[in-house]
Amino acid sequence: MSSHLQEAPAVLPFSGLTQPANAAAWLDRAREVAAVLAIDAVARDRAGVLPTAEVQLLKDSRLTVLLGPAEHGGGAQRWETAFQVIRIVSAADGSIGQLLGYHLFWAWAARLIGTDAQIAAVEQLYTSQNLFFGAAVNPRDNDLVAQDLGAELLFNGRKSFTTGASVSDLLVLEGALKGSEVHVFAIVPTAQEGITFTDDWDNLGQRLSASGGALISGVRADWSSAAGFIDKEYQPLVYNTLNVPLIQQVFSSIYLGIAEGALAAALEYTGTRTRPWPYTSDPKESASEEFHVLEGYGKLRSALWAASALADAVDAELAAVLHAPRAELTASGRGEIAVRVAAAKQVAADTALETTARIFEFTGARATANNVGLDIYWRNVRTHSLHDPVAYKRREVGQYALLGLLPTPSWYT
Template sequence: MTLIAPDPTTHRHPAWADTPRDAGGWIARAREVAAVLADDALARDRAGAPPAAEVALLKESGLVTLLGPAAHGGGGQTWETAYRVIREIARGDGSIGQLLGYHYLWAWAVRLVGTDAQIAAVEQLYTEGRLLFGGAVNPRDADLVVTEDGDELVFSGRKSFSTGGVVSDLTVLEGVLQGTDTHIFAIVPTDQEGIVFARDWDNLGQRLTESGSVEIRDVRVDWSGAAGFVDRVFQPLVYNTLNVPAIQLVFANFYLGIAQGALDQAAGYTREHSRAWPYGGDDKERAVDEWYVLEGYGQIQSKLWADEALVDAAGAEISAALHAPREELTPERRGRIAARIAAAKLRIAEDGLEAATKVFELTGARATANAVGLDIHWRNLRTHTLHDPIPYKKREVGQYALLGKDPEPTWYT
């Protein structure tokens, strides 16, 4: 089956007339979507077109509303389920798994820092409209400035990364109030003259994430839209700092999905096309009977199963915190969660890259043909695992284990 944009006159794919009722149903829905994506993932990766049809598929399936309130037609699910869904989608297409994961984080941003009124308004808006979020929030670019103009805030500047922006409906902006060190988040419609995408994302992997740069030209937001501000003063909570552990575990889950996808494709190729080596002295008729092939797949699968267990345990822990009353989160609990997530991310980053390389040894020389496209998994993992240095994750876990020191909340921990 080839991915085709849904009929614009309908809001739902005919096969998805109903909303899944529980976590298992949503994960099954994600597998159905992933199967559609996997069918032509390589061709779409090479074409490099904006993933409009892919986003339409996420909307038609209802996956964009997974975390949205059931009262507004959303799934009303937990982050524990969201992480599993991200992984399943990435198993079919790593780029779209990333897009969906970032969407979930930015859709939750209003809960992380917003007021009760802001939460209610934003969640109703995006859930009822099945809207997709993008974000212009790259923290290493400190060049988005916010100025005051009466009762309005004016965002201006540039961000070198804006994942999903080109195909998004809503954009999360983040900038620093001029003359202060106060960061302000706001959610605005993407389709406006003041948001200009350079469409310059042309990277080795994750090619369909539309992660290129964006210019923000005098985008105006009412002060009431400044997330978490009451009478122009921000109301801080430890809970606000869960944004980074939450997104880091998004990374770990789509890394795991990509690695699982590499294993799936390689195993299929070995079963159907690989030939046994006839000069080893222990000749086999089929590649699937070669001892080193069996050993190799056993090693990859064992590591990915172990990674999955660690990722799922971290997901259960942060999900419980994300869905608990915001005032309850302590710095100690936040630190433990961040350390566990750092460990999960570093493990799947290293094991995933190993798997995406090892599969070539297990499939054989003919599997390097461009028509096979086994390289897409390594390219995707290699690209995004450079997001922030893995050695720092090792240090965070080491400090936690050896010194009992919690990871300090920063833009990357």
């Protein structure tokens, strides 16, 4: 039986509030949303129901439009704020942090590869109506084909991973143009015949990320909506290739957020429930006084501060490029930021994996009980950090440090 048929714990409503007016207020709003998600994050993870209510929570809170233009009701915020918001939400629920991060990425994708007219149309559409993005985009799958019908494109095939698609309003489709190596992106309404979700996301972690597959049959899109194309010819810019650095920095935000959530949960557990070890020459009255516990948490807290500081710096560097005029970005400028993003990503992943695994050493055997739920943090980081091999990010940084080589833009660099 599909896990999506199970009854899910309710997510509390979050509506009727004034939209935040500045970056600090948006971060406060994210904390309010995180507090709601944290109430039953473990129970919702165990139930494994489609995150329809959670997406509505994001929409009601307006976090979904924080990057949108002010003239259409958006928050007009910068990516520095968006990265912090993703971290805050991920600390409470990594799956929902992923959904939000991917949505914000795809909402910005029109700016990455679209024409000026397409950017204006997409941003007005999603912001004014507060629509949620999912995507059927997986570059390792070449089995979604776009056929040229003259004024339209016809999409047929499948995608293995479509994070957020089954709970979205708008779906980004990516397919190879039939008979060529050219890839095209188009945005279509999700609720239509021809789009079927396979409901096959049954993985170790990120269980509420709605990342199962999709079957695409006879879905049409106007050629005029093919991102970056004018008269069926793609108009390239170096800026187009920021898609990979941007999504990779979103990944870092997710990992660091999950690690912060894990550390906070472990500290609370140790402070209130972990028992001291009596079989020692220097017994303590509480676990919080034990040397190995203090030393262990000191190491984890320091490492996470360090990883976050690197990510903060790269957030600012990447945001400066993202919010600058698109035509100004050079190939070398793009390469420099890609190396910095690769460094931040591998440090974030390593630190999050260590944090989420080692907390059990300082919480104790009783903390492995399923009703405690500390396992959710490691499962989530372990699952998502396998998206693409972190070793290749280390190699990119090593090639730059040793040989002065910059990453060549690709689907993963």
